[in-house]
Amino acid sequence: MTPLGVLWGKSAGKAGGHTNLLLQHLLDTAAVAELIWDHYLATWVRQVLDDVAGDGVGRRFFAWICGVHDFGKACPAFQHLDAAGAALVRRAGLVWDERVVARHRWRHDRAGGLLIREHLAAARWSDLNIDWVWPLVAGHHGLFPTLGEVTKPDRRARGRLSGRTPGWRKAQSELLSAFTTALGYDDVAAAEPKLVPNRAVQLQLSGFVVMSDWIASDQAHFVGVDSLARVSMDGARERAGLAWKRLGLRGGWGELPPPGRDAFRQRFGDDPRQAQAMVVDIAARMDAPGLVVVEAPMGEGKTKAALLAAEVLAARWGMDGVFVGMPTQATCDPMFTAVRSWVEAIDPSLASQVALLHGKRMFNRHWRDLLEDDDPCPDDRFTGVEEDEYGLEDPYGVASGSTDPQTVPERRAPAEWFLGAKRGLLSPFVVGTIDQLLFAATRTKHVMLRMAGLAGKVVLLDEVHAADVYMSQFLAEGLRWLGQAGVPVVLLSATLPPAQRRELLAAYLSGAASYEDVDALDVGMVPEPDGYPSVTAVWWAGSAVGHAVQSSRSWRPDLQVAVEVLPERPGGSTDDPDAPSPGDEQVVALLRERLADGGCALVIRNTVARAQRTFGALRTVFGDEVRLLHGRLCATDRADRTEECLSLLGPPTSEGPGRPHRLILVATQIAEQSFDVDADLLITDLAPMDLMLQRIGRTHRHAGVRRPERVSEPRVVVTGFAPGDGAPPWFPQAATRIYGRYLLLRTAALVCAYAGGSWSVPGQVPRLVADVYEGDRQVVPASWAEAEREAQADWVARQRARAESAEPFLLSRRGEHTRPTLEGLHRGSTRDGLSEEHHRAMVRDGEPGIEVVMVRRDDHGYRTLSGRWLGVHGDASRDVLDDVLGGTVRLPTALTEEAERTLAPLEGWRDHPWLRYSRALVLDASGVARIGDHVVRYDRLLGLVEESRRR
Template sequence: MVDDRWQWYPPEVEGWLGALWGKSAGRAGGTVNLLLSHMLDTAAVAEIVWDRYLPPVTRRRLDAVAGGPGKGRRLFAWLCGIHDCGKATPVFQCLDPAGEAAVRQAGLSWDKYAVKGVSWRHDKAGARVLRALLTEATWSKEQVGWVWPLVAGHHGLIPTLGQLSPPKRNERLQGNSRPWKLAQSALVEVFSRELGYEGEAPLAAVEPLEVPSRAMQLQLAGFVVMADWIASDERHFTGVSDLARVTMPQARQRAAAAWARLGLRGGWGALPLPGPEAFQDRFGHGPRPSQELVLDVVRRMGGPGLVIVEAPMGEGKTKAALAAAELMAARHGADGVFLGMPTQATADPMFTQVRSWLREVGDGLEDQVALLHGKRMVNKQWRALLEGTGEWGQDADSYYSSVGEDEFGMSTDCFDGCEGGERRVPAEWFLGRRRGLLSPFAVGTIDQLLYAATRTKHVMLRTAGLMGKVVILDEVHAADVYMSQFLLESLWWLGQAGVPVVLLSATLPPEQRRDLAAAYLAGTQSAEAPAAPELPEPQGYPSVTAVWPGRDGQPEFLVESTESWRHDLQVRVEVLHEQPAETDARAAEGGAGPADAAVTDYLRERLADGGCVLIIRNTVARAQATFDALHKEYGADVRLLHARLHAGHRADRTQEVLELLGPPREGSERPGRLIVVATQLAEQSFDVDADLLITDLAPMDLLLQRIGRLHRHDGVKRPQALSRPTVVVTGIGLDDDKAPYILRASEGIYGRYLLLRTAAEVERAATAGGGTWSIPGRVPDLVARVYGTDALVPASWTEAQDDAQQAWEKRQNERRDAAGEYLLTRAGEHGSQTLAGLHYGTRSKLTEGQFEALVRDGDRSAEVVLVRRLGEDDFRAVTGRSLGPNGEVAAEVVDDVLSGTVRLPARLTEAAEQALGPLSGWRDHPWLRHSLALELDRQGEAVLGDFRLRYDDLLGLVVSGGRPWR
């Protein structure tokens, strides 16, 4: 049979394309894979991505870019497959000796001395080759301008146009002879013809009709990488060296088999519009007024936009957001959901809740939810879901380290998932590093979204995963000024991409609400400096604020409010004064002091008839000291929760407290007396009910979050002495003649300015003679007052407030500027029309731990796994179970070892990374080989640098040395 593909070209072209290689035999299962074969494989994968994965909204938009319905699929496949055209250059073809010999024998030659030892990657070479070919094909400058960065950036970094040039302007690296130029042109044309572009000028026929938005370009860049990585997997795409077998039909067969074997799939596809009964069906009860308000606003919105839901703790914001997400997805063509939580601890229970919701939405959808955070392997539910899939090693390896990762972001020792067994998690491929957000549904920390706003390698994979989903972010008020820069940048890109976003908060300062809305709307207008929209303030609480771009490009909005389903609590405000000299001296020494004795005395009177108390301290050391004092008085009636408990203790104690103080259940019995001492862990997404709250001073919005744990549930029988909800504020000493004393540790965390303004409101209520706050009714007003600019503090505090304000504003500006170094878009470039130079100035490669520090402006912190070493070859898990003589871990002991995971204070990070490593018996273990083992002696102690560490089963990790509050 005559192959008529070559009728358009000189006879030698067929020989050239039959020699140009894309994957060497060593990287393609033992047989060289021709370059045209790999390009067609990638295009065929892209076709399946279009058919079975791309969100409906993305397909619609690509159809418009390509020139009409049905045309987007072919353009999408072309954009993905063309990525490796730069391999048709001497600088690449000389990299494999066998491949080089075949190319030379086919008649393509080059000066071996010109290319020897020269580094010029094929992604840059490809962009340069393609720019020239598209220009010759009479593509417009605008169309050429947005396409070449997709090729130049398919290995994760998108250069500037100037960075495409070969070293020393050596054109021989690209192939400047007539044969090379003809080979490159023929390769691109033959590839285009295989995809169905016909005629004498097939490349001209490829030209799109419209230039997509920059956000869509970034999304496409991510899908180019996705298709390339799948088609580069030699397990599924072995080499094809016979040009006669390199056809699009053959590539489609290979791609279909690979897709089926990988088990990849999208989300819910074209979701039908949920009816009025959907909420009842999903959650087992009808919507509360605030939940109905959210759904009503979403139905009335004129297009995809941003919805900000502000409602009291326990109002049911998450259920409202999930119901709204289903409605938004049906209306706007989103294919999944990402739900971001403030911490790993809050993400874990949300993972369970989202799976339950999806089980009601559609059959099997609950098995497509990925849990995304760095310690998901410690989550027992996640690990149970992985059982039988054969992917545990891949999951752990991809999340704990990038060691062994090849140029395609793949672990070099990854393996196929289990052929048998029912999948209960997304496909193994989605669980690899950087790919988590590509899962159809995902629950994780907000960091996952913030990473997508950083100018880091392969950021396009993260954005591609986000831009087809509905994005829900909970507790957004927790983002400080540094984190907020990444949040605002994310909202800018999501706005330009037309992604529906739901933000949840107990309440937001008016300025923060306006900034969030402005960032999203600026993205829809590609504006550099977002102008805050003239949004009216909500007139009630709970409230919903929605913004979206109107048909004429002008912002439109809805601001609505309703009544809470619960009546306001009249919360009494008291202050338990502390003295600066005693408190700060004791903090420096560690251990219980006068402040803890005062709490003990106070509770001795208030708990005469029993009761349940929540005490929130602002530092671990202070929580440990308070617990120590109370434990001596009340013994087993006291619990301690903080971030330096090892994973096993923390999970068990958290679960116990939630069961004892959670929502009343039939058959459950509330303790007669219980005191829970905790850090900020109890501040958010912690559904417990306390009869009495004692809390260190915090900024007003966070203080109100803590108050949300007070008298939270209905139907709870309380002692008479605690029948009136009361919050007792500590860490403060009020003085009529001067500014108050505020705990130094609290100022170090939150800054003095907002604490002073919050203290003014606390003093006003506490000295009013039975003064109360009406909660939640007064929540928006209290937050607005503290974060506003009106005079608030007493006259004797004014000078101190002015000094604190100057320091606070200086620090805010410094942190805002510091974030700017890492933001995805540099200052002044939000109006750019293409991705060219996106990664200019990118920092070096970052690990996952460094990512967390990057978006949270914190010092890097290390996690260690505690093990007890009782003898030379006697290693024990923290549970006491024995390990092998070198620390080897049997399968039945893995849980025991992982339960010893604990995060060290940031000041110990450098010492830990220098001194610690895995036990020798862990080096081949898929979950533990990159873990840091901290060996404790028989007394539970260890020395790390200049610090002495002790793990106490009651107190957790106790650190001696340095400043305890850091």
Template sequence: MDADCAEAVWQAGLRWDRFKVGRVRWRHDKAGAVLLRRVLPDEGWADEQVAWVWPLVAGHHGRFPGGGELALRGARLRAVQVPDADWAAAQAGLVRVFTGEVGFGDVAAVQPSSVPSRAEQLQLSGLIVMADWIASRLDGIDGLEAVSMDAARRRAREVWAELGLRGGWGKLPVPGPEVFQNRFDRGPRTSQSLVLEVARRMPAPGLMVVEAPMGEGKTKGALGAAEVFAARFGADGVFFGMPTQATCDPMFIQVREWVERIEPGLGSQVALLHGKRALNAQWRALLEAVAEDPDDDFGTIEEDAAYGLPQSAGSDGERLVPAEWFLGRLRGLLCPFVVGTIDQLLFAATRTKHVMLRMAGLVGKVVVLDEVHAADVYMSQFLKEGLRWLGQAGVPVVLLSATLPPAQRDQLLAAYLSGATGDEHEAVGVPRAAGYPSVTAVWADEHGKPAHVVEHCGSWRGDLRVRVSIADEPPAASRGSGDVVADLVQERLADGGTALVIHNTVDRVQETYRALRARFGADVGLLHGRLSAADRATRTADNLALLGPEENHRPAPGERWILVASQLAEQSFDVSTDLLITDLAPIDLVLQRIGRLHRHATSRPESLREPEVIITGFQDRGNEPPWLLPASEAIYGRMLLLRTAATVLAARGGTWSIPSEVPSLVAEVYEGTEPVPAGWSDAERDAADEDLRDRRDRITKAEQFLLTRVGHHGEPTLAGLHRGGAGELGEHQARALVRDGDPSIEVQLLTRDDRGYRTINGRSLGLNGDASAEVLDDILGSTVRLPAKLTTAAEEELAPLPAWRTHPWLGHSRALVLPANGGARLGDHLVGYDGSLGLVVGPRKAG
């Protein structure tokens, strides 16, 4: 690759075929592996040590080849080196010289004393890639005479200082009983104390599953446990995984404040990691407030065009975000503290290029995953694969859920223990907790055998008796569901109060909102996933204020507030309402929605003193199977809806004790322990068979992408790990890989007039789509996610505006330009944006 250096090697007497060398694809990663496989045994290394070391060299460009891929014979070998003793002597000499330069007496002295686990090998491989990428920032050297170890070390120190890399909190003292007061300005609740106690008792890193009611304080308990684990087992940071991008954003602020309490100034090392973090106002403010060059809003970070991050150190040198190098593509998990979607862990369980960087970012941290029940059967395959690798690496993991099905819990425990013990565990024999809230913890004991502890305690608050009502919805009703809901709200909120309506589809949300708005005017709010980013953020904040714990912000006595929402309001939405109306969904999700009832200790109208959930979206047909809303069935499947309907109908007119009945209700539906009505049995059995087939199909679909191929978990090395795997994926491609379902796409909504493009709130962008700092917020705020049925048309018909193509944040964004009146044609649909309803999608009219 360098003519002068090549000539020097040639003059030294080493030969190759000058005419064919460029036709043979042979790079230094594979060549280095071949060299080690030949030289190390000659230097006295055992075969088992050579076997795990050479893949680290062969895989440092992101993919581990199998041994068969290293064969280079005949004409192909002669093209790169004439097979004679001189080449072999030179290569062996190279290994000996560099071994001496790094401080060893001979090559034999470098031989490891044992073979690390594959998870540790993968972490080490990720650190090698990290070192290689950092070294690539060094200036090249033109002359061989300038090469020396002293010069290399000096240059490495310089680039390290330039990058500003650092670790987390280092070695922590084990926190005492005062930790909760110090971190959160109050003492722990009973369940939080239990979490801390179990964390202190575990003799080795393991998996802790915390099951507790909505609003119990699981997050703070998990942060406390993470600090205990970090102090006891040497973890130097935390990854906090959330189910969605929307739930990541508030958690980022909470984790940043918590880290800052542990060590002032350390909050600057917390990174927000998800595909749309550029839309997060707090994250962008931290970046932009400290830009070194006020005229350069985006900075120049190597390989980071997709992020365009500005400099992160102010004029006084104080950092507000992690080093820029950490924030580049594929490197986010290497930050000391990370808040991101659970996808970030799932990506680390895929057979994709550079997966070792993701695993290196997780090993050495405490991993906390919230709302783990939200992982469906497809996602769960990647979650279990990730837990297996983390268990093998000895990473402490905390899983949080209010409504975790028992079988799912058992599978997650088994996956972690399979990695921790090195034995396959289909079932772990861990007993179920006798109460709720509960903590279940597993680990490998000193003999490598499974060990566990299961504890439970009482909730910090007493049971809430929630009345269960049903609003039958005939499939061919003369009026839309919106009018049915409006009648219910008018009756229940006659004396004022608050109501939350949750539907399973956006179309249904919009329909009900129209009906309620016609009836109650400005007393109705709307929240769903097809609002622009700006509208969604504003409405979320407004509703958190209106329905949150602060009494003085809630509607005054006699006033009403009704929020109609999609599943966005299902979890991690800290509101409290007097009445809940919800579509039928699987029981765990219904219970999650019930968690929005009387969540805070605020006053209520006398007529709404008793919490009530009204369930609609289906029709009771007595001894015949109920009619189910087709859209709900398409989302959740028929079996769980039938079983949930049976449980709901059995409770009609009565009450559920929340939270104490939550585990039994979830188990009843997911395990089918309570029979459905006799007339439904055939339908339920057929639905169960269909569900089983679907689960098997989705498991099979996921298996082809898992980090470890089926039947290869017992392999001792990383050789061939990437066989049959995917290449390097972008964020959207990786997300599609770990989430089974119809792909969707986000676009920027714009309008256009005689003067050019405008944002949907009227800011001018000129003829080419100006993307300067002054209008960037407006453009990003116009981001909206299209329904899946429009994905293909959007990919074929939409593109960035001309001025966006070189922009770091908008270069891959698609613009959907709406006419001043009416909708835009996209595929077979008309798409418009209503300031009240959000994105409205309808069929294209004839002509």
């Protein structure tokens, strides 16, 4: 019996009741890869792989490299694992030492790395090509080993595990030859590519290998073929075609035509402003895919301009979709709606291909409605998946629904397959938090799937100034890989420090340039913008940096924002929301005076506790005219209050309730970005200048608003610090903990210098930001100089330490960006199987936060926060699910460890697809709960309050 008829790839238990021969699985995977090439890959990616393969045979090589991934199963170390399969293999004359294979564990992916090296060398492949191909085989289970790890068993045992006998070598050669010729090559030598792709392309290609394998490993669509007579490439293509239709997989635009002259009006309903037209024009003038940095004030319409620029870049360079990254989960939801509308305006059939990707997407009713039309709870199928070390477990299949591809219904959301763990970025169009891109720059398992998801897309990142020095390490790492892969990137910011802009440009270009040219890169030759709004675009022009820098006038004239200081005396820094504060008394007195004739004020505090305390003080005077908004409100309360604030203080409309006579909104930093409210007066705690200007963007924002005389002119009142009499100012401890003393000192100096005067916004924004962040600019008084030097030294040390603390998690280690292959990429990696919350903590430099679902318990059982009955076990039927999920709240990070240890789902949630992974915080009748040694209280006005720590 020929070895090809007995070597097995999937046991009967994992292949629908019939053993799947190894050759069949390789062909199945190759057939899936052909469909990925034909119906999913972007034109840009296909062109790159055509260049790699040479002679226009990119499709064939792509199928070959995907199919050959399991070549390592053709050895004793794997074939002995299934008793029935092993018996047939031994009967065919392929034997092994049972003691050796039982004693030495050798994964088939790593075995494949070694075997493919040896057999490609025998086929006279060049060392350069062997060196980049074997890691793709050895790493197809998500981690790229070193060559030493691949050859880990001692030499004698390795020979017995891999099959060094003539019979095994012959069987392996026959398998590789049969697979290769089935794809149309004359022999294995003919499959050798003509060029070595760069490392980013290798990583993306590796992701497509995994994607092909996961689809071809689904026993619902690929039942085992145990007879060699029925093994064929034609059969594999038929099986793959049916699976593709049943799964409903597809790509994005395909060949996207360039947008016409009226495209902006067609997409968004109005003509572009000057700054918007400038962004689109720059994108059309770039000579290669590159990085576009758009800096413009709040309300300028950056997002619409960026979307049309993405359309231009996609059409010019053959990109097939977009990833839109937002700073927070809350800002993702409205962007999801906007992107769906934009995609639908281009091609109505593509609106269903837009995915929402963040940890709280199940709370988005629009997203859930789209899913429920297709499947009640598709997200559940992909939660908590574990992969067997030897690849025998294939938990990646999904229920296919109808087995007749002709009756598969039209979906309103992306294919279920794309909704699985680690696969979200593979959807053609994605809106998610920026964390999704940052995850793709971490040395974590299956990172290649995330990079494959970004291949052939245009990446658009909003509010990039929100990335601090720690997050910026991951952002820069991601930009290097995207630059190397030729992925166009558009970055949006209202207030970007010049040094940060230069760092982003340098990161992208260092990836885009060839290895030998990296040292010659000179970002300094890219001029600074000379106006605001501005666009800075860079690209690698083959041997030099190409660039285009342009500025324009804003669509509205500058506002002269009066600057006023309201000193806060020491003693108002406590984080106890019930403690009195002199600072709150001053805020109350000021608002009594300024709003005597009415008006709407926004008060921004730097911590939740300060916001809660200020709200309490104001409410005793102004009653129901005060609102509170912060991140520790439950999902329902936060959504309701956000909607109310946007309705009352948003753009004037004929349908709205109208602007109230008087309203005071107390908020935290969540009001800094993507929050379209318009206040007559802003009172804000001191923060670094760029964040202060973001906050100022919420005042006198809309035209046509009638304002009382006392607040008719834009004004910012800065509090949360106390200027000294010639001495450096006092800052609350919480402020220095969040922002650092150095930036607060420099910002305070500018606030004091302009007090009694005004800032010209947005025209003066770039200069104000540069004055704070460019350390060589003298802005503090001479009497503060020593304090500034000490603060700067501490700030520099902290910045350096935070940057260094990111290094262990970055995808490439320091000094390894110019390595030619993926060998050892995951060396020393311990970040496997992390939840999204732990990933967020990794890329945002913080303790992993935790969300809990609050319920009330009385003598009769459990109820939702709104009072709906859940029974004695907490059962949540579909009609009360929204109420239950509405009780979700994020705990302070200090409570995370105790919450993970002590909180669990309710008994009635354990079989619920969405709630069984949710921890319940059970409140008593007074709204109090205990988390370990901590006592918390949920108040419908204040939100979650940390009461005390139990003794």
